[in-house]
Amino acid sequence: MNNKLVKTQEEFLKNLPKRMMRIEELLDLDTLKSKRELRTAFDDLISLSGSMGFQFIYEAALRVREIITDSFYEKTHIMPILSLVKDYYKNLPHEHKDLVEALKSLDIGHKLQVLIVESNQITAFHLKKILSSSEISVTISDNGLDAFQKIVEKYYDLVITGINVGDLDGVSLIGAIKSLRKHDKYTKTMLIGPEEFQALPLSCVPDSIVFTDENFSHAIVENIEVLFETKFEPLKDCTIYFLDDDMDTLNLIETSFSKMDNFKIALCHSSDELFKKMRASKPSLVVLDLMIGNESGLDVYQGIRKEFGVEVPIVFISAREEDFKGQEISKTDALGWIGKPFSPKSLANDILKLLEIK
Numbered sequence: 001m002n003n004k005l006v007k008t009q010e011e012f013l014k015n016l017p018k019r020m021m022r023i024e025e026l027l028d029l030d031t032l033k034s035k036r037e038l039r040t041a042f043d044d045l046i047s048l049s050g051s052m053g054f055q056f057i058y059e060a061a062l063r064v065r066e067i068i069t070d071s072f073y074e075k076t077h078i079m080p081i082l083s084l085v086k087d088y089y090k091n092l093p094h095e096h097k098d099l100v101e102a103l104k105s106l107d108i109g110h111k112l113q114v115l116i117v118e119s120n121q122i123t124a125f126h127l128k129k130i131l132s133s134s135e136i137s138v139t140i141s142d143n144g145l146d147a148f149q150k151i152v153e154k155y156y157d158l159v160i161t162g163i164n165v166g167d168l169d170g171v172s173l174i175g176a177i178k179s180l181r182k183h184d185k186y187t188k189t190m191l192i193g194p195e196e197f198q199a200l201p202l203s204c205v206p207d208s209i210v211f212t213d214e215n216f217s218h219a220i221v222e223n224i225e226v227l228f229e230t231k232f233e234p235l236k237d238c239t240i241y242f243l244d245d246d247m248d249t250l251n252l253i254e255t256s257f258s259k260m261d262n263f264k265i266a267l268c269h270s271s272d273e274l275f276k277k278m279r280a281s282k283p284s285l286v287v288l289d290l291m292i293g294n295e296s297g298l299d300v301y302q303g304i305r306k307e308f309g310v311e312v313p314i315v316f317i318s319a320r321e322e323d324f325k326g327q328e329i330s331k332t333d334a335l336g337w338i339g340k341p342f343s344p345k346s347l348a349n350d351i352l353k354l355l356e357i358k
Contacts, residue, residue: 024082027075043065113137113156113158115139129263130220145167146166147165155187163191190206240263282311284312286313319340
C-alpha cells in the first residue's frame with residue numbers, strides 16, 4: 001500500500017467523527033435544506049469510503065442513502081446504522097465480522113407516510129384509526145392550505161383529500177401537489193368525493209378516486225394497496241365498552257357509532273355486565289359514567305385497574321362539570337372526560353380525539 005493512500009485513509013478516519021456529528025445535526029434539523037445536505041454528505045461518504053477500501057463504512061453509507069432517497073425517513077431509521085459505524089471506528093484496526101453481520105440483519109422500518117386532508121374531524125380520525133398500523137404513519141390536516149404547507153416542509157408518500165377542505169379545495173390541492181417538484185419521490189394523491197362531482201382538469205387528476213359510499217373506508221385501503229403494490233394487515237376493529245345506567249344515553253351512544261366502520265361498541269347497564277364482557281374480551285377503550293345507580297364510576301375504575309391493570313384506557317362522562325375538578329379524578333390515569341349532555345356527532349368526535357391522544 002503506497003504512502004499517499006495510507007495518509008489519505010488516516011485523514012479520512014481522523015475526520016470521520018466530525019462527519020458523524022454533522023450528520024446527526026442534520027437529522028435533528030429535519031428541513032428540506034438539511035435533507036439535501038444530508039444526501040450530499042452520504043454521497044461523499046460513499047465515494048470516499050469506497051475509493052479507500054473501507055468496505056464496512058461504504059456498505060453502511062449505501063444503506064442510509066437508500067433510506068433517505070427512497071422514502072420519508074425518521075431519525076430512528078438511521079441511528080442504528082450510525083451506531084454500528086461508530087463501533088467500527090472505535091474498534092479499528094480489528095476485524096469487524098460481527099458488525100458486518102449486524103448491519104446485514106438490521107431491519108429498519110419504513111412507514112408509508114400518509115397525509116389525510118379532511119374538514120370533518122370524525123371522518124379524519126376514523127380514517128386514521130383504520131389506516132394507522134405498523135406499515136402506515138398518518139398525519140391529519142383540516143384544510144388545504146395547511147396541508148400544502150405540510151407537504152412543502154415534509155415528504156408524504158400519499159395525500160388523501162376530500163373536496164371541500166377550505167379556500168384551497170381538494171382538487172386545487174392535488175393540482176398544487178402535482179406541480180411541486182421539490183422532492184425526490186412523486187407524492188401520490190387520492191381524492192374522496194361523491195360520484196356526481198364534475199370532470200376534473202387534467203392538471204388536477206389524482207392517482208386514485210374513491211367515492212363516498214358506505215364502504216369508502218375499505219375502498220381507500222384497497223386503493224392504497226394497488227397504488228403501492230403492497231398488502232396490509234386486515235383492519236382491526238376498535239372496541240369500546242360504555243357503562244351507563246341511563247337508557248337515553250346508551251341509545252344516543254349507539255346512534256353515534258352506528259355508521260362507523262371498524263368501531264364495535266358494547267353497552268353495559270351495570271359494572272357486573274361490564275366486567276363480564278371485559279373478562280371475555282378486553283376492549284380498546286372503556287367509557288364510564290361517574291354515577292351508575294348506586295355505584296361510583298371511580299370505584300368501577302379502581303376495580304378495572306385492580307383486575308386488568310393499566311392496559312385498557314378509560315374515559316369518564318358526567319353531567320356535572322364539578323365532578324371532573326375533584327382531586328380523585330385528577331389522580332387517575334384516565335385519558336380524559338366528556339361532559340353531558342352531548343350530541344351524537346360531538347360524542348363520537350370527542351372520543352376519537354381522546355383515542356388520538358392515546
